[in-house]
Amino acid sequence: MRFVAMCSAPAPLDQAAIRVRHTLMLLALLWDADRARVDLAHELRLSRSATGNIVNELLAAGLVQEVGQREDGSVGRRATLLRLKACAAALLAVDLGASHARMDLLDLRCRTLGTRTVAHDITRGPGATYSLLAGLLEQLLLETRIDRSQIALLGIGVPGPVDHDTGCVVQPPNMPGWDSENIAAELGRLVALPVLVDNDANLGALAESRFGAHAGLSDLIYIKVATGIGAGILLGGQLHRGVRGGAGEIGHISINEQGPVGRSGNPGSLESYAAAQVVPALAAQLRATGLQTRLPDPASLQDLLTHAAHDPLARAVWETTGHHVGVAVSTVLNLFNPQAVVIGGRLALAGEVFLDAVRASAVGRTMHINAARAHIALGTLGAEVGVLGAGAMMVDHLLTPRGLPLLYSIARRAGQPVAEATPLAQDAASRAPPAVSAVYTPHPSPPRSHPYSPRRNT
Template sequence: MSSAALPDTLDLAAIRARHTLLLLNRLWQGDRARVDLARELGLSRSAISSIVTELLEAGLVQEVGPRLSGCAGGQGSGGKSGSGQVGRRATLLALNARAAALLAVDLGASHARVDLLDLRCTTLASRTAQHDILRGPAATYALLSRLARAVLAEAGVPREQVAGVGAGVPGPVDHATGCVVQPPNMPGWDGENVMAGLEEALGLPTRVDNDANLGALAETRFGAHRGASDLIYVKAATGIGAGVLLGGRLHRGVRGGAGEIGHISINEQGPVGRSGNPGSLESYAAAQVLVETARTRRAAGTPSTLPDPLTLADLLAHAGTDPLARAVWAEAGHHLGVAISTALNLFNPSAVVIGGRLAQAGEVFLHPLRESALSRTMRINAGGTRIDLSTLGADAGVLGAGAMLLDHLFTPLGLRHLYRVAGSGRGPPQTPSAAPLPLPHSPGGTL
């Protein structure tokens, strides 16, 4: 082979891989016939048939029968050809969502959850346990390993069929190393390489990211604002963090610390929060601060029917009915809105989605938040922006972990791994000298 021919060969392989991924993404969105794929992707029927044949043999795609009702397609679509002749009903193709499985880990300050997902991120089995993250990495990995074994056993899925593990943690993650860095709400975890720890505990390749980043991925793929390319997801719970999606991509910053909205100072003369910064948002609106505020105010005489001692669960359950609870949530919403206005003026997103446990307070929390944020935002940045509560609830973490894995499996390198997990032993066309590749990793443990 001449040196001049080599780039052409590499380009052709890359183009075919790209077309394969485009086709898989279309089938992830919904069933389609070959004729539909040819039209939508601008490829010839023969090119589509070649790729589909490969995917059928790999087990990633399956035929699910003829199109049931009339569709204004061309010949083979169940309609008429250009010559007026009636053609065969087109055979619909579907992504085989059970060709591989994903393990999704949602780790919080007081809970651990592991879900086994299919390739559409539908839960096949789920386990949740109360867990204090202050117990440290070793105890946490041991618990996650037990939960993972339980979901695999319940679903009857062998470990070899799992394409990877995605995990969200409630602290800043260095994207280049996979380590958590000075996590305010995870004492004892500073410098811990969570990716390596989980890989050793679970025996599977792993990706790790901040839980708010995963919330943003979940919202844009599965939430009410699905498809949004500029979106901010705010997770408000024990800590407060934000996942920032710009131009369809997560904005992580140089090391992965972007989005730490909880440590923005909203009052430079205010109390010191967990990060050590005076007047940070978390020193006013984090979960435990709200509980302490409510207890202090009741002791000072504010009327309330809440139990004594009150808890966050009490504040949430009576958010709209108890006068003390209403006042606490209104004030918390106001403070969070002040911080969100800064994000609106910086990034001008189409949507801000509020998730995490504090979002369960509902409108009594959301209304003052909106009012506070939008009144402090320039009109050009406020006019087209929606501020809503998440509709994904407690599933945001595992859905975000699944979305993170899909984003990396649906790449040329990830696709080769997906072929192998599906058990075919075949991969997308590659250069003759290319050897089978291991599951792709970056220094941060990416698939």
């Protein structure tokens, strides 16, 4: 899978800007796979000497390393392969949910070097949350023996709308006490790191399009169904955030204008029918109709998830909930005509009974032209989706003209790269991001051009 470095192209480009652009393109190719200098020169359409100069600079900076010679069966001198040095800098990824906080220390390929997950009530407010995260950071530094100076960025996903211009959370229904909180500024001040922040569903879309079963798709909608319900919208390879960053708040769309009032105050919103907090009440209503069940009374959300495939009451709950989500999915399909709709979040753990109901409800309400080629599926990344999305956001930022100097400075700092810790999950090649052209920046930027089209690596 190929990762595309995004860089704006002012006209005319001076020599320094051209050099930066070529450097980013070269790093993007090495994110895709190991390559020889001759391969890089060919793909970048540069002379071997120009390519060699860039490679030498990256070798000196500690961002690239030579990893042996290519075995291609040819006679004569074999080409030396180059590899991106994923341990040249570390990334700190945070997945902040309504009832948990997870922090992972990642390398540049978004492989986990150390992780901590704790229960945490987000309604305790910003101060308590920042203190908790600062403590998790200290634990990870001790565990991994990675120096704080080697961390390039902290990226955090939150379960609420984020103003893309200011980085402030805006009236989040599921985050009382957080309205107008500038997480990037306040958390960054406490941990002494640059901080990037985005809505968790947006990061879910990035993660699934980079690392999930639908990696490489340019038009993908990720819907997170948990305490709240939100959507990350990837169109043409770029996240669609809207004017301020509020696009994708699908949980607050009314699917029945005469229905119950949800947390947003809108009657008949999707969250009032299908969010985690209303599912146990639905189970109680269905039990009262005489449905047989072996579940305790009252049944918890976990009870219903655990027995989704077998217990009659649990199946009825997830069929009903899936139907409601499917109504909203049909709206997404008719509005955006994506290649895939991926459903994640805690409620997706109900599995196939839930997914089948979503599909049946959605397809029956969607125009054929929008439904025929759309794949509706459950997410494949599970609990990893939040930290992988934050990792993708940070990598995107580093592979821009604005982020490249930071990447250089971290790689050169202290004279030693991040220790070669053993990743906790997958191998290096499996975490090389594919081509998705969304780039997060803390401030608005003009549309960006890119030299390659998204494709999947086979």
